[in-house]
Amino acid sequence: MGIFSRFSDIINSNLTALLDRAEDPAKMVRMMIQEMEETLVEVRTSSARVLADRKEQERRLQRLQSDVLDWEHKARLALSKGRDDLARAALAEKQAVEETLQLAGRELKVIEDQLCVLNEEISQLQQKLDDAKAKQQSLLAREQTSRSRMDIRRSSNREKLEEAFRKFEAYERKMDNMEAEVEAQDLGRTRTLHDEFTELTRNDKVESELEALKASMTNQRSEH
Known part of the structure; x- marks a missing residue:
């Protein structure tokens, strides 16, 4: 179903009020423009006819004007020939x-008046159509501005997230480096199983050598 039911609805319409009440102004203005363009085609077609x-x-x-002159010419000819009867018939x-x-002239006046009305309607309709298209351009511009602002906000948020990720990754790298430094300092300090047994063997040798030394010193004192 169309927005407008007749031509006067378009002319008397308040486009701004209609768009303000619309759930989807962009869709509404497209429908308005389509209906106005169709109506304009109809009015122009009527004007052409x-x-x-x-x-x-x-x-x-x-x-008819030519016929009037022709009958007058015939009446004059009849009179010049003395034929009053023919002249009278020609004048009739x-x-x-x-x-x-005269009737045809009045009919032409009606047609011309109708053309004036149609031309006025076309002018009014074209003005309304221009207004609707201007509002459409305004809506498109506002929509584009909103989209741009949303894109900027998304871009800004994305940059913030990326910055947070970069900081987190830098922190992780810092912690990895610190842990690596600690591990590097502990290199060579870790006692392996082999080290444990080597130390046990070394201790046994020390103890044996200690006992041997004690025994030697005891023997020396005994001899003296």
Whole structure:
């Protein structure tokens, strides 16, 4: 179902109020423009038909005017020949044609008045259509601005997230480096199983050598 039910609805419509009440202003203005353009085509088509009628009526008037002159010429000819009866008949035909000519003139006036109305309607409709298209451009510009602002906000948020990730990764790298330094300092200090047994063997040798030394010293004192 269309927004407008007749031509006067378009002319008398408050486009701003209609768009303010619309759930989807962009869709509403597209529908308005489509309906106005269709109505404009219809009005222009009607104007074309009326223009054709005017041209035809103008040609008819020219023929009737020519007929009036022709009958007058015939009446003069009849009088010049002494034929009053023929002159009278010619003048009667002339009067009949003149009456038809007057009717045709009034019909032409009606057609011209109709064309004036149609031209005014076309002008008003074109103005409304231009207004609707201007509002559409305004809506498109606002939509584009909103999209741009949203893109900027998304971009800004994305940059903040990326910055947070970069800081977190830098912190992780810092901790890895610190742990690596600690591990590097502990290199060579870790006692392996082999080291444990080597130390046990070394202790046994020390103890044996200690006992041997004690025994030697005891023997020396005994000899003295």
